[in-house]
Amino acid sequence: MYDGEERDKWCRRLKGGDGWDGYLIAENAETDDVGENADMVILYVHGGGLNAGGPLISLVVFVKWIEAWKLSHGANTHILSLEYGLSPEHPFPSARDSLLECYQWLVNEKGINPSKIAIAGDSIGGNLATLAALELLNNPNAYKNTPLPSRLLLISPCLSALTTSRTFETNYENDCISKGWFDLCLTNSLLNSNLDPACPQVSPLFDCRLRGLPKVWVCVGGYEVFLEDIMSFVKNARNQGVSVELVVEQDNMHNYAILFPLSRHGGAKKAIKYMSRFLFGEKSVIGQYPRN
16 A cells, blocks of 8 residues: 555545545646546545445555556546545435535536546445436436536446345355345445335436446456346346446456455456456547547
């Protein structure tokens, strides 16, 4: 983990007012404004079941991505890692709303073209990324008709708040997520919300209004308890005309793409390559995106 001067080189704290805070992670984070000279801005939402985690927990991974994509595509990537309130002090949908406020700030206040913004997240962060995109899509008037981002990057996303899928039973011995921990997170995050865990506002797996979502890249490990839910979501999205690129890494567990020490068969390294292709194309397309 970076600390001191090395950390300051790569990240700078951002204050977004009452709605959100976060960190800019970039090669020139000390001097560049968000989106300045950037070819792609990734708005990232960390995992942790809405109960744990933080915006810099994957800082080392973010730096790997930035350096790799600079080498492969000459891309200058900015990552805005969101800091959102955790439950039970900040129950659902507080985190989703913080993400939406941050995205609107990028587009409407910073003037960054949505064509070069991707919303990304791991685990419950992938859930929040999907829910935010669906809010923008299906309730445009509530968000001043702010255009959707160009892409969604979903790493081992939690797309259902239920634990009834087959792989919750068959994969639990090989994965790092237990049903007890998941249920505790769910109880804390939905406290006093009066929301059914199966409703689309919580579980995008059950949303029938996916048509119109931006292009989606999603990865999942073959040992994940979320595997069946993710496969079902991908099928639903494709049936509704959404472009989805799916990567299944066998013999890998939850969040393998960002857990380099636990990733098997080079899964995390391969994910960097697959994401770069999704974001920037087979060959460099830098220069085709407007800077602002």
